[in-house]
Amino acid sequence: MKETKTWVMLLPTILVISILFIIPLIYTVLLSLNFFSITSNQAISFNAYVDILTSSSFTDSLAFSLTIALISTVASILIAIVVSMTLRNTFIGRRLALFVYQFNIPVPHYVVGISILLLFTQTGLVSRWFYAFGLIASPSSFPVIVFDQNGIGVIIAFVLKFFPFIGIAILSLLLTSIKDYEEQAATLGANRIQRFIHVLFPMMMPSILFSSILVFAYAFGSYEVPFLLGSTYPKALAILAYQKFTDIDLNSRPEAMAIANIMTIIIVALVILAYIQLNTMNRMRARQNGKE
Numbered sequence: 001m002k003e004t005k006t007w008v009m010l011l012p013t014i015l016v017i018s019i020l021f022i023i024p025l026i027y028t029v030l031l032s033l034n035f036f037s038i039t040s041n042q043a044i045s046f047n048a049y050v051d052i053l054t055s056s057s058f059t060d061s062l063a064f065s066l067t068i069a070l071i072s073t074v075a076s077i078l079i080a081i082v083v084s085m086t087l088r089n090t091f092i093g094r095r096l097a098l099f100v101y102q103f104n105i106p107v108p109h110y111v112v113g114i115s116i117l118l119l120f121t122q123t124g125l126v127s128r129w130f131y132a133f134g135l136i137a138s139p140s141s142f143p144v145i146v147f148d149q150n151g152i153g154v155i156i157a158f159v160l161k162f163f164p165f166i167g168i169a170i171l172s173l174l175l176t177s178i179k180d181y182e183e184q185a186a187t188l189g190a191n192r193i194q195r196f197i198h199v200l201f202p203m204m205m206p207s208i209l210f211s212s213i214l215v216f217a218y219a220f221g222s223y224e225v226p227f228l229l230g231s232t233y234p235k236a237l238a239i240l241a242y243q244k245f246t247d248i249d250l251n252s253r254p255e256a257m258a259i260a261n262i263m264t265i266i267i268v269a270l271v272i273l274a275y276i277q278l279n280t281m282n283r284m285r286a287r288q289n290g291k292e
Contacts, residue, residue, distance in 0.1 A: 032260075034254055049258045051255055060233070061237050062237060064234040068236070069219035069220040072216075079159065079167075080164070083167050101164055101168075102164060104160060109161055109222065110228065112157045113225045114228065116153050120153060122142045124146075130142060149234070151229075157229060158215075166208065166215060173207050174204075206278060206281070216270065217267045217271075220266070221237070221263055223239060226239055
């Protein structure tokens, strides 16, 4: 009876997940395998995956997307830890600082992207300020931050959006009973660095792990920010998939779906690894508590 009640309560969530994720995923897999081919004599094949995986444009786009997502995630984690460790202390203006810290979270990504575009292009506000103060000879000599092949502008936009999201998860943990453990370590003679390494950071890890997976997945599959701030080559994987899907040649659509499926496999694999890592951490913590 309890199991039936549980399934009934989970039914709305299962329906939403099926409609928004599972059914589209099945459709993309079938389309990538040429299941909906116009010609009846063309059998299901993995040609789209072979063509994509052997394409230099795909490998370059994959490396670009992974690099952008990894750098943005790591930089956001580091900034979030530093800012959260600062904001947990009491100081004048702390409430205003907390408001500013959270203010950027509901702002859409494309708004941040447009802001970076207006500020850091060679004809943007920052380059004009530098030129007005005599720091550069002309606005065109301003460093290329937007539309560059290294994706610096994309990384800046992602970091500005991501570090408050990760930071709020860390800060909410730091403001709980974690302070008691830190005080106990201090009474045992641990300095600040030792308390951070052996007490704070291990307790932060679950929050950092889950929030960073969400951040990495979004950065890896993002379309609007790389479209606004990225270079023409290499493209982000989401842009490459969209261009192939909207190509006038219908034979490119299976390749677009193949790219989308490969992106999904990478993200799901990361989630599984994070879940395994979290379980390992919980088991180690349970063993330590058992020994104590």
